[in-house]
Amino acid sequence: MATSTHLLLPFLEAAQAQKHVTHNEALRLLDGLVQLSVKDRDLAAPPSSPAEGDRYLVASGGSAEWSGWDLNVALWTDGAWMRLPPRAGWRLWVEDEGALLVYDGAIWQPLGAALGLLSVGESVEVARGALGGSTGVAVTEEELSGLSGASVTSGIVIPNRAICLGVSTRTSTEITGATSYDCGIAGEPAKFGGSLGVAAGSSNAGVIGPTAFYADTPVVLTANGGSFTGGAVRLAIHYLTVGVPT
Template identity: 35%
Template sequence: MTDTPSLTLPLLQPAQAQKHVTVNEALVRLDGLTQLRLKSRQLTEPPATGVVDGDCYAVAAGAQGDWVGQAGRVAIGSNGGWVFAQPLAGWRAWIEDEYSSAVFLNGAWSTDWLAGTDSGAASRIEVIGAEHVVAAGSAQNTTLMIPKDSMVFACSARVTETLTGGLSSWSLGTPATQGQFGAGMGVAAGSYCTGLLSQPMTFYAETAVRLTPTGGTFGGGKLRLALHCYRISLPG
């Protein structure tokens, strides 16, 4: 055996020369894979910013360049290049650009996973965020969409830039139900909507989150939105 079975750390061999090279490679892998933090799982080739020692990426399908042939593996920046490790079922990681935890199952990283089966069926709690720049005028759909086949618990919001115009307050809902997530919220920066529903509601089609002014129209402003929902993955 030349490598350890789980982390594929290289083992020293009898009478091996330059033992420090093997030891250092093992330490690089161990440093990267312990408390694993993935910069991203979206890239098919190394980042344009170059190699940063210790940075880890989940190599996406269709890998190119220095990552060709490494799809599905973890790329670890090391000494100006890359070393690779094959994740095993049950490994967990923090994905930095998604601000989510993930577990490696059925050959892929799955975020917000609660429970599942070996067929790929899974339950997930998700929080989907969006920034919305308010357009001048009346009611408008925001940039936040409720995914199809999702059970929604809440849609929260915070005013990050004062809402201008003639309005006295605003409501948050959907095209079908104007104030479904809240009404009468203030227009000043820092005003917020908790958006909790009295009982979860399932949306079977993709639905826009809609912003409606009260007592006037919008002139401008910005909001930060977050949808809190439950979703499933079907068995394969």
């Protein structure tokens, strides 16, 4: 039976009997393909109780009725699974992830990766060479609460081999005991800011000249005018990452 080029919709033949069968088959395909959305992309075997119209992106290693359907869309319709082979340029919404994917002819990629767009996240790759070397931008955050003692050390660190651009702070709960505080690292207590405010809402964008770090390095808050007896500070470490060629 002849089919259309891209969606493989079956054509009616001139002298064909029961033309409604072929017509309905084409409608099923269209209903499964238009505004393509799947429930999940992590299953390699069919779910036990699919509902009419359920669609899945078959994971690698497809088995049972999905054997050989890796990276294809499986549509449950009229009590059976229908295979929808993808073509380059197809776009697909993954419902359980809230993610939009694009098929490039070989794999499904997130829309941002397929189009070379920058995403928003804690760590974002902004450049990649042909051999795999990369440059990234990242931010790591933590709230230090219940401040106590002469100094407090963060749990987050400036990563080894990172180029630090600065550490920003915000006093989220009024600090008690100290009259101000410094933000820095061991040996440089005010590297990212000195005599910072203890009142709730006080903030500081502690930028520095880009500085390379060669070991994981925590941030240290040092109390001035007395020890910390309470309060909370939010920290954000801002840095560049360097990825070596693969």
